[in-house]
Amino acid sequence: MDFEDFYATSKDACLRAVMATVGSRQLAEETVAEAFARAWASWPKLSAHPAPRAWIVRTALNVHVSWWRRWRREVPAVEWTDPIQPPPDDDLPDPRLMAALRTLPPRQRQVIALRIFLDLDTETTARTLGIAPGTVTAHLARATAALRACLAPTTGQE
Template sequence: MVIALIVNHEEFHSYVTSRGAALLRVAHQLTGNPSDAEDLLQAALVKTFLAWDRIKDRSSLDGYVRRVMVNINISSWRRRKIEEYPSDELPDVPAQGDSRQHYDDLERALDRLPTRQRTAIVLRYYEDMTEPEIARTLGISVGTVKSSVSRGMAKLRGDLLVLAEGPGHTS
């Protein structure tokens, strides 16, 4: 029993070492916040470690951990009050920069999306999941997935257009 636990521990450690950065990026896309992403990934890895012996197909580990992260994230939405409210005013626009700046702009624009829209977009475009897969994962209807992705993409386009025009742009 002890030898099996040590082997499992080493195998799990190897998995986390090799895939941790990629999983953290997914967690960040789901939460929109680096410290929340770390907490989410840590909680998902604890659950994964506890289920390690029951996971027979090691090639599906990334999918398993992503699913655990999504489930934990959904549970946290359901427990907390609404903290985001729509606003008629756009936040201050940062100055334009290099390609890293464009990536940072996209990250900030994603962070401004409501949680469900951000999660649906991340699962659709970053994880390449189909709308029915997203609906099953999030426990919502396909129509809700479509509207969440559509509204989120419209908001992203608007935010990124404003960022591209820069602070000195006048209409």
């Protein structure tokens, strides 16, 4: 697969996976764009990766962590607030779902992102996150149960 095809078929899924993990569309867009740029710069090597979408998501999350660590160390003289402007509401998932995702521990969110949005199997998810396959299964079950509990009143009315 050449990079153009990979980008066209993967960009939205990767953005959704990262957005579900970091909880911000703007941050997700920025870090996913950076991850794809790095992928393009290394495509001859990366094209042989067994799960390049997982590589994109993992790289985007690493970029996010590096970015956050850098800003956390900085000490503005007045408190620095987050000036991120939300995109139009009609492009965002249900706020109740985003709120429910934010209640999950980071590892559960990562498992949700890889299993649901990238449709990775348990083994590949485990390799990507560096955890045991059984742990992936457990995280997915807990995350699913937690989401169901958060969303139950909504789904019950529909």
